[in-house]
Amino acid sequence: MQTRTVYFVSDHTGVTAEVLGHSLLARFTGVAVRTTTRPFVNSLQRADALAAELATLPDEPVVFSTVTDRTVRERIAAAPGLHLDLFEPFLGPLAEALGNPPPADAGAFHGIRDLASYQARIDAVEFALATDDGSNAERYGQAEVIMVGVSRAGKSPTCLYLALQYGVRAANYPLAEDDFEAEGLPGAVAAFRGRLFGLTIAPKRLHELREQRRPGSGYAELRRCEYEVRQAERLYRRHGVPFQDASTLSVEELAALVLQRAGLERHR
Amino acid sequence: MQTRTVYFVSDHTGVTAEVLGHSLLARFTGVAVRTTTRPFVNSLQRADALAAELATLPDEPVVFSTVTDRTVRERIAAAPGLHLDLFEPFLGPLAEALGNPPPADAGAFHGIRDLASYQARIDAVEFALATDDGSNAERYGQAEVIMVGVSRAGKSPTCLYLALQYGVRAANYPLAEDDFEAEGLPGAVAAFRGRLFGLTIAPKRLHELREQRRPGSGYAELRRCEYEVRQAERLYRRHGVPFQDASTLSVEELAALVLQRAGLERHR
Structure with a gap:
């Protein structure tokens, strides 16, 4: 199998480039990739350093980019490689529909765009930590969902993902x-039947x-499982x-299914 | 400020549509949005139900979509609204560069694409939970980074994000x-000086x-802070x-900065 070099480049965290880039690459099942993320490329100096790095690679890289500033973007795109600007195709149609041309610089970006919904996420993380694994059951009244299941069925990562990603x-x-x-x-959950969501898993x-x-x-024995x-x-x-088999699902899939089946609102 | 209706539609979890959609919408600072996510739209029946829903909206929605199946996509796109297919603009250039046309259906998708790296993420979550807030310091030898800081500086959410998103x-x-x-x-961290990363925060x-x-x-008093x-x-x-001021940064930004400044590898 061939291995291709892939860069995720951003003037911010790089999360958007990583997420869309990985989704696109998943379509190309016959290609193995070696990925590198370069966040905070927000100056010509950093753009030039990156372009120089790209020029030294033995093979032409695929570069997924979400750099807002045009000059920075052009400097990077001057380097060898397939450069895919992940914002560009959509900004024109959006500007037409939303009647508001995008600003010329990256000033609109900020990690905390909506303080209330951001705070909801951080509070939800604190809640998930405090109520993990049966702790602080007296706080269940504040829960939007209470995941139940046997040990190691996947409850904790799902709860933390729901909290971090969706503020649930x-x-x-x-x-x-x-x-x-x-x-x-x-007893601890009996009063909250309507908020329970079960996980199950293949015993093996x-x-x-x-x-x-x-x-x-004995805890790990197949018969016990x-x-x-x-x-x-x-x-x-x-x-x-309601319950879901978690055997072959990722935490992203489990969280999306729980939100959907429990009819929960995303706080984001 | 006008409020627009926005849909994130996917035949899978909807995470990619949400992440890119939110990044794009952040460019349109004068527009407020009401967002809805519709994951797992993977059949004609679900597509038709969604199209019917879109047709009843009082205003034309903006629909960010990552539906792989063309027939499903076309059914949805027949409803009123601005339909933006987030994959389409990039598949052609990628197919040319990677020499492998994308498959026609969604079969290539799966939440757990690489079991080893997925397991690394779940193990990292277990590790972050076990070592949260100074617990189980005897496991610090297995840590890639040990965040230090005063109570409520933002250490726990950053560690959990590093674990869930990057398997760190x-x-x-x-x-x-x-x-x-x-x-x-x-004493607990003295042997691991090279792995420490500090957070600081504005006292107010x-x-x-x-x-x-x-x-x-007394814990909350300004003077004490x-x-x-x-x-x-x-x-x-x-x-x-090394340390970072966390006062105005999101957990995504903090995680990206920690990865970059500590030179940590993403396990994903």
């Missing part, structure tokens, strides 16, 4: 032996994940808790 | 009274943040710890 207050509660033996919902995958954490333990997953799903069905 | 193992250690009185670096901003957490407390910030910066300078 997501708590998580681990299901364990006591919860399976009881008739009702676990769970076994692998637990083996990484505690090799050879099978039992817990069966009991968790039984609990979801008995109490009408 | 980031621990964080809170600086407190004992650390300021000592001569050397705090810190005071506001702490007031939200514990109103009227001024003292702690001064001491933290003195510690950074004395021991040559």
Whole structure:
């Protein structure tokens, strides 16, 4: 398989170039890539340094760019490579529809564009940390969603992604032996049935994940994993808790599914 | 200020459409937007339902779309609105450069494209959670970066973002009274000087943040905030710890700056 050199270049963090660039590259399944991100290229000096770097590469790179300043952009584009400006194709149609020509410089950019929604994200992260893994259950009343599932099913990363990306207050509660033996919902979450969202996972995958954490333990045993997953799903069905199989899904996919199925609003 | 209706539409999570869409909209500073995300629009039935929804809107929406299947895309684009296909302008040039035409369907997409790098991200989240706020200092040897700073300077969200977005193992250690009185670096981090990265913050901003957490407390007092910030910066300078003022930066900006200044590799 050929390996191509790819640059994500930005006058800001580079996140937009990385996200769209990776999505586009995923379409080219036969090509392996070696990627480099160059954020904060916001001066002619930095543009020239980058152009010089691109010129020394053994192969022509693919350059995904979100540089606002035209002069900076042109300096970079003078270097060898396929230069794709990720903003340019859309600014004209948007200006026509929104009746407001884009400003000439990068002054409009700022990491914190909307302080209230930014603060909601940071507060949601604090909430997710405080209520991770069953902690501070007295705060569940403030949760928009409470993820439930057995240990290592993927609750924590999903909650943190929901918080960081969407400002959603997501708590998580681990299901364990006591919860399976009881008739009702676990006491800590019983009052919040409508906000529960369950995760399940293929027992073999769970076994692998637990083996990484505690090799050879009873906790990681396949039989124990099978039992817990069966009991968790039984609990979801008995109490009408919506749930999702997390075995082959990324945290981005899980978060999008939870938002959609739980009807949650993105605070961003 | 006019308010426009904006849709982010995808046959997958919608993250790419949201990220590029928000970046583009930020250029149009005079326009307020009401945004809606429609993920997993991957069938004609869902496309038709969305088109019907778009047709009922009082104003013509702006639709940022990353739908791969042409038929699905065309059904949506038949509805009123400005439809911007975020992939289309780049696929031709990329196909020419990479010598591999894109597949016709969405089959190439999957949330977990590279299992090893995905696992690195999930492991990094587990690491950031385990080592948050000074916990499990015995694991600092596995950290790629150890963020230090006073309480509420922004260490935890930055570490979690570094983990989730880039798979970087980031621990964080809170600086407190004992650390300021000592001569050397705090004992827990002294052996890892080269991996330390400090955050600082304007005392007034810190005071506001702490007031939200514990109103009227000594912890939140402006004088106390001024003292702690001064001491933290003195510690950074004395021991040559690189540091960044987090007062007006988003977590995305902080993460990008930390990666760049600490020379860390993105595992993604």
